[in-house]
Every structure is written in structure tokens, then in C-alpha cells.
Amino acid sequence: MLAGFKETLDSIISLLNDHELQAHYYEEEDGRFFIRINEMMCDPGLAYDNIALDMFFDENEKVLFIGLLRLPATLRKSGLGSRIVKLIKNYADEHHFYIYVDACNDSQPFWTYKGFKHMFYDRNYFDMMGYSGDNEDIFLEWEAFKRTNVFHCYLECHSV
Secondary structure (H helix, E strand, O other), X not given: OHHHHHHHHHHHHHHHHOOOOOOEEXXXXXXXXXXXXXXXXXXXXXXXXXXEEEEEEEOOOOEEEEEEEOOOHHHOOOOHHHHHHHHHHHXXXXXXXXXXXXXXXXXXXXXXXXXXXXXXXXXXXXXXXXXXXXXXXXXXXXXHHOOOHHXXXXXXXXXX
């Protein structure tokens, strides 16, 4: 199944490269993927870096976690982010995964429009939002997700 997810990452890379962003993905640890591009980005509350996507894949828990989806300012509102999310959602739908995203205040309307629901609020102005392609009750699954390694990594990163 991880091979199929890597095909999704390859499709995302292709989309980014269509915009001359010279994207590459890296697997930092088991199941954590970064996509880096050739352009540095600086946004309030985020590091100055070239990470366009930071994502966890947990095959055992059937969870995808998007820690960051960020595009250069010139490509925002171009539809590129929507196409990336569609690729990720297609994978989740096909393989019966849940998706959670760490959404800052400014990005929450985007994620809500894409079908994500608010799950958890953290005092650093990031909300955890969730999606289930199987139309299962994401709020029931949320209780199980809170016991996963992915969620505990999120808590460590945010000192919640």
C-alpha cells in the first residue's frame, strides 16, 4: 500500500514541477514524507524554508496526516493546492484512510471547503481538522486517532 501512496507523492511532484518548482520528496523516518521545492517561503508562525508538504503515512492506523501544505505566494489561489488535496483525498478514498490536517487559522476556510471538519483546537491557533472518504463518522474515529503515534508526534511538536 505504501507503494501506492508513493505514486500519489509522485503525482504531486509532477504537479509542482509543472510550475517549475523542482520538487523532490524525502522520507525522513518511517512514514514521514517531505516535499521540498526550489523556492524558500516565509509565512507568519512558520519556519523560513522550502517545505511544500509535510505528511505522515500510517498504514496500520489507516491515517494520513498533513502537517503542512504550503505553496509560494504567487501560486496560492491558483488551484494547485486544490489539485494536491484532490490527489491525497483520492488515495484516502480508494484505500479507506482517514486524513487529518494541522490547519492554521488562515487556511481553515480552504480545508473546510475541501470537506474537512474541525476536530481539535490548540492554543497556538492551529486546528486539527479531519476527513473520511468513507462517510464514516470522523468524530468517532477521532477517539482512536488520539492514541496513535502520529497524534502524539503532533502534540510534541506543538507542546500542547
